[in-house]
Amino acid sequence: MLLEYFQMIDTVTGVDREAQSLSARAAVPDESPVFEGHFPGHPLMPGVLLIETMAQASGFLVLALNGFERMPFLAGVKEGKLRTFVEPGAVLDIEATLEHDGSGFAVTRAKIESADQAICNANLTFRTMPFPKPDFAVMIRERAREIGLEDERV
């Protein structure tokens, strides 16, 4: 994870196209400028970044399922529950499942565990739309490749 660059996913560990789910892994860094403010002398992974982590796993799932044709943008967070604190160095197991593939939107369920302990979960809504510009699509595909996600169509 590079928190300050919003790179929340280290590795996609699996995509189950039949179950429409994706699993991923990420290690919270031991040090980050984020921890200098959150909180001084008591570093904790910000809850909003845990939500972002679930959103990115969900986003890569939606991209994998739509063949990288449309970009999912986070539009709604429901039933978000942050169950316990996450400290620097924690390894996160993230799972996202497609709940509904609508016309111009998608809904996922996502959760994070660490050492088999439930960390957080949420239901997320995305607007899906054409990439705003070609460079954007290239950048997203490149990032997907970096984390081990193939961009094959289902």
Added chain:
Amino acid sequence: MTTPTFETVAEIISETCELPREEISPQSHAIDDLGIDSLDFLDIVLAIDKKFGINIPLEAWTKEVNSGTAPAEQYFVMENLCARIDELVAAKG
């Protein structure tokens, strides 16, 4: 007299948007009369898709309205929305 589809959709809208059920009539315009915004409308479409086992082509509808090829009333007045839902259910077979 209202249809079962209208009753179901009105219930969904009432719950999703916390609107009093009695304020929703077949002639209500979802946006102009009920004040439903685009994000709440996604939740409504999600609930309708699931309830009726259909996939409302919301993006195509929006495109038609924005380009002027269809009046907004065709899709966003309740009785018309329900008629479109019935058509999608019938097309599903």
